[in-house]
Amino acid sequence: MPFSTSDGAALWTTTTGSASSLPPVVILHGGPGLWDDYAVLAEMLDDLTVVHRFDQRGCGRSGPSELQSVRRTAQDIDELREYFGHERIVVLGHSFGATLALAYAGWHGDRTAGVVYVGGVGIGDWRTPERAERARRMTPAQVARLDELGEKRGRTAEEELEFRVLAWFPDYADQSMAMTWARRSAAVELPINFAANRELGQDVSRWPEGYLAGLAAGLSAPVTFVHGAGDPRSVVNVRDLASHTPRHTFHLIPDAGHSPWLERPELFREVLREAVQGC
Template identity: 90%
Template sequence: MPFSTSDGVPLWTLTSGTASSLPPVVIVHGGPGLWDDYAVLAEMLDDLTVVHRFDQRGCGRSGPSELQSVRRTAQDIDELREYWGHERIVVLGHSFGATLALAYAGWYGDRAAGVVYVGGVGIGDWRTPERAERARRMTPPQVDRLDELGEKRDRTPEQEIEFRVLAWFPDHADRSMAMTWARDSAAVDLPINFAANRELLLDVNRWPEGYLAGLAAGLRAPVTFVHGAGDPRSAVNVRDLAAHTQRHTFHLVPDAGHFPWLEQPELFRKVLREALQGCGNKF
């Protein structure tokens, strides 16, 4: 039976793997405003435990929702946890989903067996170095074209793909494959929820200074931080966040960008599986 949240929003979900002595995993996608595209991550883990994926409210294949907040989306995760019948879960978040996963664990501490924080932005001023690195990886005509397309509110399907490619290719460290990987992501026939993107980012920006670090400091569950050394989002900011957690490991993946499983699949798989196995004991 399809799942609907307590306020009536139907969420797209997909489950693979088989329950085991290891805690179940819930993958939390990024964006914000995008969709789950993490079959490869599920395949790295679902021989060890059950793995759940979902599209956040108003995003991808899930139903529409005017309500967009980090707190409400975290509540959705907890309602899914209960729906799937789990006492505790490992939340594996990527990009914005990493922030959401850590926030969930902070707000629902007794229900989080662990956090895997992949490609997040950490704390402090991450935008200034990220923007500089993106600009360095683009030509001036590419920057101009991205700005031009970003101002259009009636992009054609072809222009939408071009816009996504230009926005996403700087995320990859391997410059020879960056355009190919960006085109693969851009070709997904789902709309970006730009309203959700704006609202959720504004919500995070309204948090008081030190709020996320405080959530991290209060976590009792283990946290595994994974970051590509070639991600335009600086690892320094993520290390600063990691320093606040009681139990954490930090993995800087060499020669990898924002999607380290694309550029270092075997190393990333090893780190992911070790992280899950480290969440197997109750604290």
Template identity: 45%
Template structure:
């Protein structure tokens, strides 16, 4: 990047084809985890993924801000020789995609927002649903781990597993996926998570929705899991405000491709085919 940061990226498919798809992972503070999703559409368009600065194999020490992350994506498109791209964001990646669309609408060919962005007063419902899905002992243990000034490696894995298993519709399989993710999506950049979270609360996307609607590409959609602890009603409200279609994936949570891979694959393929004209 222009400030000297080194970002790790990867591409799948024929990169001579335009426009490509760029997948934006969530967090903030996690490395890229969308490697299981990219092959669903790589025969239709090349798929680029990258570790956001400060995560995975993109080392970075310094303060994080949303504008720098938006600039990173623009500079990556330049490095790839891509005038415009189809953006597919997940979770926090939907916030990044939306902010990029506000700053560079001419570089967004189409945009699919999966399981986000969540606007309005959604956090109360999210907290209540997560607590409902946990036992009293699990809630107590999670609070104790969060309050610990330092955690061992195993305690960090335990904390993440407890925090993430409620993302899924099926609690048993959800525990397995969360435990797996707790070991693979590491290390978590907690400083990045905190800094970008504070910035988002100070300048919420809610206040930019009119501009976002005006800058959206001709093809833009929302997708969410019906059993995501984050209330689907918040996505429905956003879809109404942005005049976008919302696809609801039944029997799935925050990572719907894990619980309903066929449904997600089918939707992604229809979206990308429409976006790139294949």
């Protein structure tokens, strides 16, 4: 179902599940600059409540947009909430979407029934340990090839696939399956919006020190933090953010990486459903 924002950006959306006494869920994808690939998460919740998914502006199946900011994307979420006729929503964000979910809740607290923060980066210097762990999971040849492809403009379709696989396989805890899962995600025939990735990343980096922690501290809605123990993004940074959040629960998923629903589906499903029912 297409939706047009107040400034004319066309967003791809899809809805599953049925309305119930539980608040509706809006799933926020990561990247930034990627697309929604979370049908599996919606299926875990469809029997509980209605679930909305969408591609963020300029990304995936949505229309182009030169305007990229976290604040504007949060406004898009709120316009979608109003369009779908909901007073309050649960925002379920993965990776960059986790940061977006918490920011939305901080800026639109009266419209937020709950936050599910999955595989986020927390606060503080998360990049240094993440880069070190990624390098540990790759061979020197793989690191060199990823750097080579990352610098190349006009990659062929085969090179783009190789680039994505090399960039994404270290995200998984089970390295025996990592290439298979990464290739499955990489094979989606949608372009990565690298401009959105850069601009949204820079937008977050401009936030003053302590800003996100301050948003978390002011939340009245419950927040569920979910993190894979094998995610290269350090759990320490996420625990630091959680420590500022008044009403929170924290779930560290063992033997799982950045996408814990793939590596520990039953446990993740239990945690996710508990989080939504708790709202």
